Amino acid sequence: MAQQEKISPQALSRVPGTGKDNRVTKYDLLAYLQHRSEVDTPLQPAVAYMPIAPEDEVIQLDRMRQIIAERMVASKHIAPHVTSFVEADVTNLVQWRNQHKEDFEQKAGAKLTYTLLFLQAIVRAIKDFPMINAFVAADRIIKKKAINIGLAVALPGGNLIVPVIKHADQLSLVELAQKVQTLVHKARHQQLVPDELAEATYTVSNLGSFQNLMGTPIILQPQVAILALGAIVKKPAVVAGAQGDTIAIRHQMYLSHSYDHRVIDGALGGGFVKQVADYLEVLVDWVRW
Known part of the structure; x- marks a missing residue:
């Protein structure tokens, strides 16, 4: 095959082999030829060919990682992604949680995590912006009545899985804690x-658990949006008061909302994430066990 495709011995020696004992397989040659074709095609940027050195480690993608990769690439092709960012002052939320977490754990048998409070705020905002809770089917938008929240969970091996909280809007905070x-x-x-x-019908990813401030999450098809929650950090912020503005140390976090621009414009996508932030900032006004 190398002779037929006129691959020189020098070029062949640089082709990384994935077969037994690092032998070059037919698929390695096909990958090389595809790369060479792309480089030779006019109007396309040349991509540096990266040879595999003897000391490098070749890791085969496991099945789960392959599925994740395929779905993420497909989503970026299907949906034009837009991401809106909002910063929220969650000082009241932090104080409320610190005040109630011990009593809550005794009652629920589960910890009062920030994620639970975030989820309840998100569910409330979905009710205010129901077009967020939808999916695209050909030339139609299907607006879902049920609010089923996918919660991204990192696995010990480095992969990711998204279990689903069915009818999250019907769960109390205690029930939600037990379910999660x-x-x-x-x-x-x-x-x-x-x-x-x-x-x-909607997915949430808590980047804050890795101390990340924000991100640009990829939508899980056929959903139309996904929200990434950043880490809560203490920082100086302007606080408006009756006597004027002051600078105080507050608990702040970023919300990153990616949405499908085919069906969601900035007013809807940005308005939704701002509503989530507003609910988090006035948590004590609506949260119930």
Whole structure:
């Protein structure tokens, strides 16, 4: 095959082999030829060919990683992504959680995490902006009545899985805590059943658990939006008061909302994430156990 395609011995020696004992396979040659074709095609930027050195490690993608890769690439091709960012002052939320977390854990048998409060605020905002809770089917938009929240969970091996909280709007904070605790435990022990991974209408990813401030999450098809939650950090901020503005140390976080611009414009996508932030800032006015 190398002779037929006129690959010189020098070029062949630079082709990384993925076969046994690093032998070059037919698929390695096809990948090289595809790369060479792309480089030779006019009006396309040349991509540096990266040879595999003897000391390099070749890691085969496992099946889960392959599925994630395929779905993420497909989503970027299907949906023109736009991401809106909002900074929220969650000082009241932090204080409320610190005040109630011990009593809550005794009642619920689960910890009062920030994620639970975020989820309740998101569900409330979805009710205010129901077009966020939708998917695209050909030339139609299907607005879903059920609010099923997918919660991205990082797995010990480095992969990601998204169990689904069905009818999240019908759960109290205690019920939500118990459901999330169960799903996360099952996810990390490979015990989820297919129904617990299906029918999500909106997805949430908590980047704050990795101390990330913000991100640009990729939509899980066929949903039309996804929200990334950044880390809560203490920083100086302007606080408006009756006597004028002051500078104070506050708990702040960023919300990053990616949405499908085919069906969601900035007014809707940006308005939704601002509503989530508003709910988080006035948590004590609406949160109920």
